[in-house]
Each structure stands twice: as C-alpha cells, then as structure tokens.
Amino acid sequence: MTDLVLVLGVLAASAVGLWAWRRWRPVSFWYGVGFPARAVLVYLTWHHVASGCRLTRNRRRLRFTLDAVPVVGSASRSAATVVEQKRRVRRVDVERAPRLGVLRPTRLGWRMRLRLHDGQVPADYEKAAEGIAHAWRVHSVRVVDVRPGFVTLWATLRDPLVDVVAEPETGELLRVRPGKLENGRDWVIDFRTVPHWINAGATQSGKSNLANALIKGLAPQPVALVGFDLKGGVEFTPYAPRLSALATTRQESVDLLADLVGEVETRMALCRAHGARNVWTLPESRRPVPVVVLVDEVAELFLMADKSEKDQIARTATALLRLAQLGRAFAVYLVVCGQRIGSDLGPGVTALRAQLSGRVCHRVNDPETANMTLGDLDPAAEDAARAIPAETPGVCVVADQDGSWHRARSVYVPESTAEQAAHDYAHLTPDWDALIGSVPTARPAA
Ligand SMILES: Nc1ncnc2c1ncn2[C@@H]1O[C@H](COP(=O)(O)OP(=O)(O)O)[C@@H](O)[C@H]1O
Ligand SMILES: [Mg+2]
Missing domain, CATH: 3.30.980.40 (Threonyl-tRNA Synthetase; Chain A, domain 2)
Known part of the structure; x- marks a missing residue:
C-alpha cells in the first residue's frame, strides 16, 4: 500500500514538474521533452501516415513462405491426402x-x-x-x-502568425523587416535584392499597415521617400514631414513622375560617365541617394474621369514602366499598392506588373486578384492567398522572383506610429528640388 502511494506521489510530482517546465520554460521544454516525444511518434507512425496519404509504393520482394504441399506416393490408405509444410521462396x-x-x-x-x-x-x-x-x-x-x-x-x-511582435530594425540600408514569416523567421524586404513590389489586397486586408511598416522602417535611413496618393492625400499626408515629394492630384503625379524619370536618366548618365553599371559601383562620394516611391492606390493613377485625361494617363503608364525598368540599377524603387493590378486598369499595367517582381498578396475578395498578383509565380501561393481569412488582417503571401513564397504577417503599425517616425526623422528628409538638381550633370554632349 505504501509502495503504491509512493509511486502515485512520484508520478504526480513528475506531472506537475513537466507542466511547470512547459509553462515557464517552453523553449527548453520543447527541445528537451516535446521534440523527442514527437520524433518517436513520427518514426513509429510514419508507415501508417504515408500509407494513408498515398505516398507508399508496392515493391516486389522475395520472401520465404510456408506452403502446404501434398506428399506424393503417400503410404497412407485413408481418403485424406498427407500434406507437409514446406518453406518456399x-x-x-x-x-x-x-x-x-x-x-x-x-x-x-x-x-x-x-x-x-x-x-x-x-x-x-x-x-x-x-x-x-x-x-x-x-x-x-x-x-x-x-x-x-x-x-x-x-x-x-x-500558427506563428497569430501574434507578431516587432523586432528592432537592423538599420541596414534599404532593408526593412515588416513582420514575420510562417516559418518563424523575419520577413525581410530588401530593395537592393528585390527592387519593386506589388502590395495587393481587398480593403481592410492590411495594405496600408504594410505601407506604414515600410515608412517606419525606412524613415531612419538615408533614403528619400516619395508618395503618390490620389485619394485626396488622406493616406500619406500625415507622413509629409519625411516625404521628399507627395503627389495628390493627377497633374502633380504627372509632374512628379516626370521628375523621377528625369532623375533616373541623370543617374544613368552619371554612371555612364564613370563607367559604372549601376549606382552601387560609383565612388561613394558620387553615389546618389536611394529613392523609394510609394503608390497608395494604383487604380487612381489610371482612373479616367473624362477623355481629356487620356494623354496624362498614357504618360503616367509610360513613366511608371520606365521607372520599373531602370529603377534597380539607379536606386529608384517602387512599392505599388492596390486592390487590383490588372490589365483592366489600362494599357501598360500588365507590362508594369511583370517588372514588379516582389509580390505581397493580402486577403482578396476575388480569385482574379490573387491570380494577378501571384498566379504567374506559383499556383500553390495563389491558393494560400485565397485561403487568408478576414479575421487576420496583415496576413499575406509573400513571393519574390526566385519562385519561393511564404505566408507572412506584418507587425501592426498604426498610423500614429508611422506618423511619429515621420516626425522624429523629418530632419533626414532630402529636399526634393536639391535632390533632382544635385547630381552633377555629367551628361556627355550627345
Ligand atoms: N499586421 C496587422 N496586425 C494586426 N492588425 C492589423 C494588421 N494589419 C492591419 N490590421 C488591422 O486591419 C485594419 C485594416 O488594415 P489596413 O492596413 O488599413 O487595410 P487596407 O489598407 O488594406 O484597407 C487596420 O486598421 C488594423 O486594425
Ligand atoms: Mg488602405
């Protein structure tokens, strides 16, 4: 009896100990107990699981079997045949x-x-x-x-995307960590690796939150930020202190795009004069400041109120495409947000999309948007985007040009936080007129 009490006592104490370990030291509990137990289970059940998931294969193998063989010429006179057990291959x-x-x-x-x-x-x-x-x-x-x-x-x-907490920024130039990937790693947007991005999704899916995270991450860096916000400027005006330029009307956007294309051409000439392939191989003193262009709702840039705007829209489309084509080498990067980024917006949008190799697809209302954003990369990514539920804004599928994709979630960055960052780092804002006029006109006489 006392033995039984002792055994029960030890078992209860171990259970409480394990519970406490798991509760207060979940990481060491996982490596010390959880994982080994899981591993044993996985190995023991693997055959069964693989069979259930139709991953097994039948193989022909040579096996010994015991067969009943009638004994020929048996001495027995009875009706029953005499059999003998024989091993056979x-x-x-x-x-x-x-x-x-x-x-x-x-x-x-x-x-x-x-x-x-x-x-x-x-x-x-x-x-x-x-x-x-x-x-x-x-x-x-x-x-x-x-x-x-x-x-x-x-x-x-x-699901590691249920609670995503902010990590301190590393401060590396043109790298931002807006959230977490499903595998638990940091989600990194590195404009020098993937220069242009599409940020797509339905309303309330988390597009603006990602834009806020980018502004917050880039504000402390020596870069120029430029905004296009044709929804009356309501999205980006609060960040104006850190924006070198902001276009809120059609005419302003046409002019600003012309400035940007002009700037890219100036940088191109500068590189040519130095025999450099891109701005990163220029001597550091001559290297122009990187520009990150944020477009809030791209459809607004293409929306035609009347025929008179046709020419402006055509110029907008051409300028955006040119920026996307040349931006990588000359440090002008695009982040294009929108609910839909398809050919229905206007001519040139499909060509633009092909240049925007970084893709972020938040929750979508219609399958076509997921298809437009991810379909040319991987059908599985598209399915994952369609499965994002409305309860988790900020969850998205991120893909880049090497074909890999991840579920991810941005850290929640409310407008007030991004606005605060814009104020805190307002002194780092390059002056636009100085910027577009600053690069020495090394353009050789044509
Ligand atoms: N990463 C996130 N984590 C938690 N909540 C988020 C996240 N992103 C967005 N939200 C919530 O969803 C709401 C809508 O997001 P928002 O970025 O404004 O969507 P959109 O610009 O696509 O319409 C936000 O007000 C915020 O409350
Ligand atoms: Mg928004």
Missing part, C-alpha cells in the same frame, strides 16, 4: 513508405528530409501535406526544399 508485394531522414528540431516544429520513391515528384508531397499535418496534429506541413530525389518537409506546431 516467393515474390510478394510489400508496401514501402518513403525513407525518412533525421528529424531536426526547429523553434516551432521540425524539419525532415525524405527520399522520394521512383516516379514521385515534390508535387505529390505538396498535395499530401495537409493530410500529413492532420495526421501529425500540427498546424501545417510545407515542402520547403527540393533536391534531386529528396524533399524536405517543414512541420509547424502552431
């Missing part, structure tokens, strides 16, 4: 699961490499991922890395 079908590699823990789950069966492709695993996630009772399973003959699966226990 037979070919039988054996179900084989794909071979699992070593499970490696991550902060939010684990990753593991799998060896594909002959004839399997990574897409088979993408299709099976949801089933595997349910079988493992985890939030999601994604195919993250593909090598010839192998795929890596990434399992996450819970």
